Every structure is written in structure tokens, then in C-alpha cells.
Amino acid sequence: MSDVNGSPHVYRIAIVGSGPRGLAVLERIAARLQGLPRRSRIDIHLIDSTEVGCGRIWRTDQDDFYRMNTVADEVTMFSGPADDGPIRPGAGPSLAEWWRSRDPRVGSNEYAPRKLYGRYMRFVLDTTKKTLPPAVSLAGIHDRVIDVRREAEVFHVRLEGGRTLQADSVVLATGHGLPRLKGNELAFADFAARRPGIQYIRSGSPAEMNLEGIPAGAPTGVIGLGLSFYDVVFSLTEGRQGKFLEVADNVWSYQPSGHEPLIIAGSRSGLPLLARGRNQKAPDYSYQPTLFKADEILARSSGRPLDFRSEVAPWVLAEMHLVYFSTLVRGLAGASSESAFVKEVRERGTSDPLAIRDVAKAFGVHAEPVDFFALARPFDGLSYGSPENFTQQVIAFLRTDLRHAEAGNRLDPLKAALDALRDTRSEIRKLVDFSGLTAQSHANDFLGWFSPRSSMLSSGPPRERVYQLLALLEAGIVRIAGPATRFGVRESTGRFTIGSPAVAGSDTELDALIDARIPGTDLSLETSRLMANLRDRGMLTEYVNRNGDGAFSTGGVATTGAPFHPVGRDGSSPEGLYVIGIPTENTRWFTFVGSGRPGPWNEFFNDADEIAKHILSRAG
Known part of the structure; x- marks a missing residue:
């Protein structure tokens, strides 16, 4: 490929943000380039204002006591497992495998310090750089991007240090933002500013x-x-x-x-x-729902927006109850009885927990359904005579929960059922992303009611x-x-x-x-100069769910479906610009995931690969 002057064309890629999402896009670009002959050059710039290769949240200079909440065996930044060949993009060790290669004392199912994950990510970056084809260059830039402008199909990426890069494709993987304070938070900040010592x-x-x-x-x-x-x-x-x-x-x-x-x-x-329950699942474990199937719910809805509380939540709870009772059946009568129990429930196709309970009775299990979401609000409607009395109630509740957690996420019926919330996130995404719900249900039932309870029960x-x-x-x-x-x-x-x-x-x-709450995603309150500039010029807009009566402004960046081009104020979607991860939260759901998982791809690698595939198709 040559330009109009006959010189070899250089295709330029800028990835803004080198946390997990930005690094995943880079890894998939590099994996797709493995073994492909190239006569034209590709120059990639990986830009981060905190630490190139791991970003702000996973920076390697933080204290050891900041820990991940996913066991290291379930974390990987390589989109495929290591094989007989060299470590390279698409084939490399998980976090746990890399950690054990440096410290043989590390056992299974350990939780790594966040700084160690940052070092692992930098190892992935170093490996990627060393294994790129000769025609592909990669430069890490420690600087802050403050603006991106598009002129004649070329993006001009302006850095705080004064430099401007030109790029044919730009990936915005900027991660967690710091929205402008509002409401009580702004009032608290103003109060403290007026009071010395506060x-x-x-x-x-x-x-x-x-x-x-x-x-x-x-x-x-x-x-x-x-x-x-x-x-x-x-x-x-x-x-x-x-x-x-x-x-x-x-x-x-x-x-x-x-x-x-x-x-x-x-x-x-x-x-x-x-x-979290003691992990008893293999690193590449992949749960296949039996009752809660997004495709079946979508088929029943005939394309109309859903009401989460009445049309989705009952099936989520049914899946949890199936896991709860099947674990009880297995513990009482063994794996073959569990399989028979699951088969019978599946044939009934019910979302009624009482019907699932009745099937379990035939297998010798005499237990009642669980009000799972009440577990996330155990003190509602109760009163306590003193702080000491309430503290004792909290301690007692946590001790009971820890007994369940020690029994494990396969053997304890309660923790196994709660893990189903985590294991079925991909099914939920199919139903809620891009206005799958009515605006009212999206705001109130899903984000207001379900999401905080789901996090309480499954993200500990x-x-x-x-x-x-x-x-x-x-x-x-x-x-x-x-x-x-x-x-x-x-x-x-x-x-x-x-x-x-x-x-x-x-x-x-x-x-x-x-x-100590994680800042919400809200494009209208963005304090980042980059995001504010793109918003104010209309290159980024806020996603609004307009289904049903009223509208819900989500705060997330509006994008197309894969490969996730932003939707501008004029309705345009520049093909060379992409937005991935947390800036799109509430347009899509649970974009906080900061790693892939060994085994079948989930949305983390799928999203990164869709962007990588589209970029390379543009690069020829």
C-alpha cells in the first residue's frame, strides 16, 4: 500500500489509556498480526497519563494491601492460553501462572495485590512489543491526551506536553473518570472548604x-x-x-x-x-444457564423493550433457585440425582421457585426458596437500641455469611446460587444493553433495584x-x-x-x-479535558434510553454496537474512532470488568477483538 506520492503508507493507531481495556485492544491487534505478511507499516502509540502498560487503577507503586477481588487463576490478559510455542499475544500465561513462575509458594485461588496485576500487565505489554512483526512499531507515551480533532479523515491527538500526534484510528479506553461534584457531595466539599480542620x-x-x-x-x-x-x-x-x-x-x-x-x-x-465463596471452580469454568436464557426471553418479547422486574428478574431468580436446590440434591443424593433434577426442572420450564422446590422434594430435599435479594438488605424495617447492639448484629450476620463462604461456591447451596448472578452477567447484558429495557425499568428496576443488590451478593x-x-x-x-x-x-x-x-x-x-463509592459514569459531569472537549464539540454524546413513557439519560457515552463508534451530536459515527469500557457504562452494563478469563471469551476479549478487527480492516 502506498500514498499518492508512491511512498509506503504508514497506518497510525493511537490507544488512549493503557489499563486493561486499552491493553486488550493492543493484544488483539498484535495477535491478529501474528504470522501475517505486511508490506505496509503500522505505528501504534499507547498513551497513558499515569503508567504506561497498566494505567491508574493498577499502577505498580501502590501499597500491597490493595487487593483484587477475583482469584488470580481466573485472570488473564492473554486472549489464549500458553501453548508449545513462545509466549506471545494470543498465547500466554494467566496472572496466576505468571505469578507462580516468579514465586513457587503461590497456591491456587489466591488474590493478588493490584500492583502485582499491574506488573503482569506490563509483562503482557513487553511481550507484545517484542513479538510484533518488523513492519509494526509500538511506542508508549507517558502523557495526558487533552483533545482529539478530526480533519480530512485524520485524527489529531493533542497531548498536554505540547505534542500532537496524527492517527488514522483512535481508541478511547480512558477508564474511571472523576465527575464534577454535585448535590450533597458538592455541599460537603464547600462546607469543608469553609471550616479549618475539617x-x-x-x-x-x-x-x-x-x-x-x-x-x-x-x-x-x-x-x-x-x-x-x-x-x-x-x-x-x-x-x-x-x-x-x-x-x-x-x-x-x-x-x-x-x-x-x-x-x-x-x-x-x-x-x-x-x-466471595471459596473458589471450587476451574479457571476456565463456563456456566451454561438452564432456565435463564436471554434468547428465549427476547423471542417471547418480539423485539419490544422489556420490563426488567416482571420479565427478566423472575428468570434470574429461577436460575439461582435451580442452582440452590440442585446443590442440595447433589449433597444429599449425588451427581446423577442432580442431573436428573435439573433435567426435570428444565422440562417444566418454570420460573416459579415453589415449583422448583416441589421437584426437589421428590429427590428428598425439604427446603424452602430463599429471598435472595433480602440478603442484601437484612436490616430493613428493623430498629436497634444502641450502636453496640447493631454492631453485634452486623458481626453475627457476617460470621454466618463467612461460614457459607468457607463451604465454597460449588458445595454451599447459598454461595453457589449467588455465584449464578456473576455467571449469568453475559445473559443479562444481552437483555439490557442499548435500551433493551424500557426507560423506567432501566433506571428504577435495573440500576436502582437489581444492580446494587447483585453487587452486594456476588462482587465481594x-x-x-x-x-x-x-x-x-x-x-x-x-x-x-x-x-x-x-x-x-x-x-x-x-x-x-x-x-x-x-x-x-x-x-x-x-x-x-x-x-468511598466508585464514581459513577456521567458524561455531562466529566472533568477530563479530553472527554469534556469531545463532549462540548458534539463528538461524544450521552446515551439516552427513550423506550416507553419518558426518557432516561444514562450518563454513558452513546456508541454504535460493535465496534463501538461514538455517536455524535449530528448522528454521525466516525469509523476510525472507538470508545470502550467504563465511559460507556449504562449504555452497556458492567463494563468495570478489568480482565479476561481463561477459556471461552467473554465480552472483555470479544469487545477488544471487534475493535482490533475493524482497525486492521481499515489498515488493509
Whole structure:
């Protein structure tokens, strides 16, 4: 291929963001180029403002106590397993295999520090660079992209350092943003700015939060009880030279350093994220749903938008109950009886948990259906006489949950059923992505009701972290305020406040308030110069679900289907521009996944490959 002057044409690719999504696109481009003869050149620029090769969340200079919440055996950035040939894009070790090659003491189903995953990602990048064909170059650029303009089919990628790159294709894989504060968060920040000695720390990556200035013993509030809550808690305890001691199997105590603040946390549920079950599944395990099949639901709907609560949720719960009762049947009567039970339920084709229960009775199991989603809100409608009383209830609930978690995600009926939420995400995506639901159901039933409960039940931390949280609760270092936690300010004393209407005596004044929720995706509130510039010029627009009565502005970037070109204000979709991952959250669902999984591809590698395939088709 030559240009109009007869010189060999150079096809230029810019990947903005080198976290998991950007690296996956690069890996798939490189894998597709393996062994292909090329006479024309391809130049690839991988650009990251934090650390080229792993990005901001997985940066390699963070503390060891920030851990992943997926076992290392289930994590890979190579789109195929290692084979008899050299390690290369499309054929390489999982995170666990790479980790064990460096430390033989690492066992199965261990949770890696995030910084170690960052190092693994940089290994993937180095491997990719070394194995590219001679006509393909790869340059990593440590700089911030502040704008992308399109002129005559060429994109001009402007960097903060003053350089401008030209590219034929640009992939926006920018990851987590920091949206502009609004509502209560803005009010809290303004309050702290007017009060000397009072601190408000906005949501973001806990590894980047400025927590050092919180004094020892200072009453410190934490908004949210999810994964970031655990990170903040361990930053303020283990990160301040406190020691966790395992005094017996699964029994931990905490030895304070004296530098810890008093941590008081809360959320709507009043319950910290529950522990993942002990993993008993193979790394390449792939679950095949029996009752909850997206294609069958779509066939019944004849193409109209769905109501999640009435048309989807019953089948999700049916699948969970099938797993719950089949695990009970297997434990009582063995694998052959389990197969027979599943076959009979499948033939009935029911979503009624009572009907599934009745089939189980014929196999000797006498148990009742479980209100799974009530497990995510166990304290709703209850009241407690004191913070101490509520703390004991939280401890008791977490201990019960940990007993289930220890039994494992294959042998424990409850944890096996909850794992079905995680295992059926791809089916859910088929139904909800790109306005598969009505606008009202999308906003209220799916994102407002289902998603937070699903995260509570299936996206938890390693069991060890929950045991250690129990030690902190028992030591009085951490306290949970209660359900329906309220955060506020008290002008008369110049301090923040926290309390729960369900817990008598829980109202407490605070010197510091930390928002430990993951920032939501909202294009209209983007503070990134790049995303704001593209939004303001109309190259990026917000996805709006207009199905049914009213409309729901999702906050996510509007894109086409694969290969995910952004939809501009004028309706155009530039073929050389792509958006992948978290900026499109709520246009699509659960784009937070930060790795592939060994075995059959899920959407992580599928999405990356669709973009890689389209780019290379344009490159000729």
C-alpha cells in the first residue's frame, strides 16, 4: 500500500489509556498480526497519563494491601492460553501462572495485590512489543491526551506536553473518570472548604486519596460499604502500621498502632459487601444457564423493550433457585440425582421457585426458596437500641455469611446460587444493553433495584478481608452506623454528621468524611479535558434510553454496537474512532470488568477483538 506520492503508507493507531481495556485492544491487534505478511507499516502509540502498560487503577507503586477481588487463576490478559510455542499475544500465561513462575509458594485461588496485576500487565505489554512483526512499531507515551480533532479523515491527538500526534484510528479506553461534584457531595466539599480542620475527601481510587492528613483518633465517616470501603479501611489501619494476627484458622485479631482514626461507615443497606465463596471452580469454568436464557426471553418479547422486574428478574431468580436446590440434591443424593433434577426442572420450564422446590422434594430435599435479594438488605424495617447492639448484629450476620463462604461456591447451596448472578452477567447484558429495557425499568428496576443488590451478593472481597474487618469491628476501630445511613453537616459545631434512623444513639459528629463509592459514569459531569472537549464539540454524546413513557439519560457515552463508534451530536459515527469500557457504562452494563478469563471469551476479549478487527480492516 502506498500514498499518492508512491511512498509506503504508514497506518497510525493511537490507544488512549493503557489499563486493561486499552491493553486488550493492543493484544488483539498484535495477535491478529501474528504470522501475517505486511508490506505496509503500522505505528501504534499507547498513551497513558499515569503508567504506561497498566494505567491508574493498577499502577505498580501502590501499597500491597490493595487487593483484587477475583482469584488470580481466573485472570488473564492473554486472549489464549500458553501453548508449545513462545509466549506471545494470543498465547500466554494467566496472572496466576505468571505469578507462580516468579514465586513457587503461590497456591491456587489466591488474590493478588493490584500492583502485582499491574506488573503482569506490563509483562503482557513487553511481550507484545517484542513479538510484533518488523513492519509494526509500538511506542508508549507517558502523557495526558487533552483533545482529539478530526480533519480530512485524520485524527489529531493533542497531548498536554505540547505534542500532537496524527492517527488514522483512535481508541478511547480512558477508564474511571472523576465527575464534577454535585448535590450533597458538592455541599460537603464547600462546607469543608469553609471550616479549618475539617476534611472532605471525594470519591476516587483509594490508592490516590490523600488520607495521611486525617489525625489519629479523629472521628472519620465513610460513605459506602463496597469494595472501596474495604480499601479505605485498610489504608487507615494496616496502612498506618496496624497488624492483623491470625490467632487460629479464620480467627483474626487486630493490634493497633495508635495512629488509626475512629472509622464510622454507613450506606443504604448498613451491610458491608459480603465475602466471595471459596473458589471450587476451574479457571476456565463456563456456566451454561438452564432456565435463564436471554434468547428465549427476547423471542417471547418480539423485539419490544422489556420490563426488567416482571420479565427478566423472575428468570434470574429461577436460575439461582435451580442452582440452590440442585446443590442440595447433589449433597444429599449425588451427581446423577442432580442431573436428573435439573433435567426435570428444565422440562417444566418454570420460573416459579415453589415449583422448583416441589421437584426437589421428590429427590428428598425439604427446603424452602430463599429471598435472595433480602440478603442484601437484612436490616430493613428493623430498629436497634444502641450502636453496640447493631454492631453485634452486623458481626453475627457476617460470621454466618463467612461460614457459607468457607463451604465454597460449588458445595454451599447459598454461595453457589449467588455465584449464578456473576455467571449469568453475559445473559443479562444481552437483555439490557442499548435500551433493551424500557426507560423506567432501566433506571428504577435495573440500576436502582437489581444492580446494587447483585453487587452486594456476588462482587465481594476475599474472605480474609472480611475476617479482618470483623477484628476491626470487635476492636472498636470500625463501626457501622446502621441502615439508611444519613450524612450531613452541623453548622453550629462546624462538623460533619453521621447516623442511622434505625439505630438509637448512632448520631455522631465527624472531623473527616470520605466518599468511598466508585464514581459513577456521567458524561455531562466529566472533568477530563479530553472527554469534556469531545463532549462540548458534539463528538461524544450521552446515551439516552427513550423506550416507553419518558426518557432516561444514562450518563454513558452513546456508541454504535460493535465496534463501538461514538455517536455524535449530528448522528454521525466516525469509523476510525472507538470508545470502550467504563465511559460507556449504562449504555452497556458492567463494563468495570478489568480482565479476561481463561477459556471461552467473554465480552472483555470479544469487545477488544471487534475493535482490533475493524482497525486492521481499515489498515488493509
